[in-house]
Amino acid sequence: MGMTIAEKIIAAAAGKETCKAGDIETVTLDKLMSNDGTTHLTIDMYNNLKNPHIADPEKLVWIVDHNIPSDSPKTAASHKKMRDFAREHGITFYEGEGVCHQIMMENQVRPGELIFGADSHTCAYGALGAFGTGVGCTDYLYAMVTGTSWLLVPETIRFNLHGNLKKGVYARDLILTIIGKISANGANYKAMEFAGDGLKNLSIADRISICNLCVEAGAKTALMEVDGVALSYLEEHGRIPKAIYKSDDDAVFSEVFDINLSEIEPIVAKPHFVDNVVPVSECEGVKIDEAFLGSCNNGRIEDLRVGAEVIKGKHVADKVRFLVVPASRAVYKQALKEGLLDIFMEAGAMVMNPNCSVCWGACQGVIGEGETLISTGTRNFKGRAGHKDSFVYLASAATVTASAIKGYITSTDNL
Amino acid sequence: MGKVFRFHKDVDTDQIIASQYLLFPTIDEMKEHTFESLNSDFASQVKPGDFVVADENFGCGSSREQAPSVLKALGVKAVIAKSFARIFYRNSINIGMPVIVSKELYDVVKDGDEMDLDLQAGKITIGDKEYSCTKLPAKMQEILDQGGLIASLNN
Numbered sequence: 001m002g003m004t005i006a007e008k009i010i011a012a013a014a015g016k017e018t019c020k021a022g023d024i025e026t027v028t029l030d031k032l033m034s035n036d037g038t039t040h041l042t043i044d045m046y047n048n049l050k051n052p053h054i055a056d057p058e059k060l061v062w063i064v065d066h067n068i069p070s071d072s073p074k075t076a077a078s079h080k081k082m083r084d085f086a087r088e089h090g091i092t093f094y095e096g097e098g099v100c101h102q103i104m105m106e107n108q109v110r111p112g113e114l115i116f117g118a119d120s121h122t123c124a125y126g127a128l129g130a131f132g133t134g135v136g137c138t139d140y141l142y143a144m145v146t147g148t149s150w151l152l153v154p155e156t157i158r159f160n161l162h163g164n165l166k167k168g169v170y171a172r173d174l175i176l177t178i179i180g181k182i183s184a185n186g187a188n189y190k191a192m193e194f195a196g197d198g199l200k201n202l203s204i205a206d207r208i209s210i211c212n213l214c215v216e217a218g219a220k221t222a223l224m225e226v227d228g229v230a231l232s233y234l235e236e237h238g239r240i241p242k243a244i245y246k247s248d249d250d251a252v253f254s255e256v257f258d259i260n261l262s263e264i265e266p267i268v269a270k271p272h273f274v275d276n277v278v279p280v281s282e283c284e285g286v287k288i289d290e291a292f293l294g295s296c297n298n299g300r301i302e303d304l305r306v307g308a309e310v311i312k313g314k315h316v317a318d319k320v321r322f323l324v325v326p327a328s329r330a331v332y333k334q335a336l337k338e339g340l341l342d343i344f345m346e347a348g349a350m351v352m353n354p355n356c357s358v359c360w361g362a363c364q365g366v367i368g369e370g371e372t373l374i375s376t377g378t379r380n381f382k383g384r385a386g387h388k389d390s391f392v393y394l395a396s397a398a399t400v401t402a403s404a405i406k407g408y409i410t411s412t413d414n415l
Numbered sequence: 416m417g418k419v420f421r422f423h424k425d426v427d428t429d430q431i432i433a434s435q436y437l438l439f440p441t442i443d444e445m446k447e448h449t450f451e452s453l454n455s456d457f458a459s460q461v462k463p464g465d466f467v468v469a470d471e472n473f474g475c476g477s478s479r480e481q482a483p484s485v486l487k488a489l490g491v492k493a494v495i496a497k498s499f500a501r502i503f504y505r506n507s508i509n510i511g512m513p514v515i516v517s518k519e520l521y522d523v524v525k526d527g528d529e530m531d532l533d534l535q536a537g538k539i540t541i542g543d544k545e546y547s548c549t550k551l552p553a554k555m556q557e558i559l560d561q562g563g564l565i566a567s568l569n570n
Contacts, residue, residue: 024554037437038480044441050569067438078438120478120502136480136506138564145568150554184425185472189501218475218500273425362434381429381476388433388452 002248004156005223006191009131013114021155030113035100036064040078042137055147060091063100098328098354101296112243126222127207155254156191161198170396171206175213180277188218204233205302216274269394272382283409289371291404294325295359298376303397308340310401316348317407325357361385417464421526424470428482446485463490474503483507511563517548
């Protein structure tokens with residue numbers, strides 16, 4: 001029987017020829033990513049072990065991105081604990097370089113790898129054909145100590161993409177539309193695999209944006225076929241694949257969706273659920289207090305170019321804060337070079353250092369009671385961006401920037 | 416016997432413990448803020464042995480293990496939901512907190528009801544009524560029995 005990409009990666013990591021959905025396999029991990037959201041707790045647990053040791057420090061990648069720069073003495077203490085431990089144990093360590101998943105894509109991820117990340121959006125790595133999945137600190141610690149873990153082999157939902165997105169429609173509109181269609185638990189425990197002739201029309205930035213958000217449908221991982229676009233990206237960043245897999249023609253999928261990209265429209269996910277999606281027009285006129293362009297989902301150079309083009313020569317609306325947060329130092333420098341940050345600054349935006357920012361609601365740009373944020377971030381859960389009685393709408397870089405200019409939710413058509 | 420705290424569907428981990436508390440040094444410092452956005456009295460009212468009962472997709476969203484950890488630290492005996500998001504489910508087993516699937520309990524129970532759970536028998540008792548719940552898969556029961564995944568590293 002044929003195998004899916006997910007089955008092939010897990011079989012290889014288990015040292016087997018084959019495996020199938022439903023099997024439980026013991027796997028060897030290729031990389032283990034952790035960030036400042038939980039690492040301080042992992043270190044405490046590690047220090048309480050009878051015989052603490054790390055199977056292979058070279059596989060560990062630690063990234064300070066959630067609350068950087070530190071916002072309180074408590075945060076500073078957690079960061080110090082992480083920094084000191086990483087130095088002592090020779091762990092690859094990034095601090096202030098950018099959002100963990102963007103750093104991983106730029107520097108670490110290779111096709112065919114199996115990667116645990118102590119962050120739910122680790123499924124982003126599927127954009128380069130790697131099996132990334134989010135875990136908590138106990139799973140992380142076990143893998144750190146043993147080099148292995150156990151995995152239930154997931155069923156796969158296959159999405160065949162056809163054609164091309166229309167002008168003014170973005171990958172983010174596509175994945176939010178898919179999540180709206182299959183719901184917030186529509187892919188629970190499953191892999192979401194993307195293939196089809198439409199894939200070649202999507203950039204790596206688009207692909208990361210799509211894979212990254214699959215956890216919002218409950219997915220265990222997201223996977224894309226590795227093609228010339230992915231291989232060029234790897235080459236530019238000085239890496240080679242571990243292995244390149246495609247699902248076999250007779251692989252078993254739990255469901256198959258065919259999606260014509262040209263039928264996707266600009267959409268918004270309304271509070272407080274990511275699957276609560278409607279066309280932008282249905283939210284037209286909703287007053288906003290803040291707009292956010294950034295995050296592991298939508299803070300790449302391609303997204304900043306979209307925002308800059310929309311806002312060039314215009315200005316952020318009165319009484320609205322517009323936060324622009326490049327996803328990494330590399331993105332920041334490129335945006336500087338292209339003059340994009342000048343455009344945002346001229347327009348009255350606040351350009352911040354690369355970090356998770358208001359997407360995770362605990363570092364900067366946190367919103368107050370009754371306030372409304374329109375965001376390119378990952379989530380719109382109740383209180384996600386600050387006060388429990390506040391509101392987050394998710395949309396594309398174009399829609400977010402257009403709304404920042406008008407002071408209410410609107411599309412670029414209405415500028 | 417324990418008291419039921421009942422929650423709706425798609426309760427995400429941000430509601431269980433919000434981001435602004437995650438970098439607090441210890442779980443004990445975080446636990447006072449459990450379910451703050453949905454029921455600000457939860458942390459002060461919940462007692463060891465009480466239960467969290469929910470609709471579908473409990474624990475969706477972030478991978479923060481702090482979510483099951485604060486519930487365990489407050490003494491919640493088990494979370495019983497129609498279904499769970501996978502990372503929360505796995506994290507709960509790993510730290511030794513039972514997560515039980517019951518398709519019927521949410522629809523028959525009210526906030527504040529007293530109930531009992533027999534994990535081994537897969538049985539829930541409310542008054543004179545009994546309801547069945549799913550027993551854990553063997554692999555997960557094994558982790559739970561040994562007191563969580565970390566315990567196996569210390570053996």
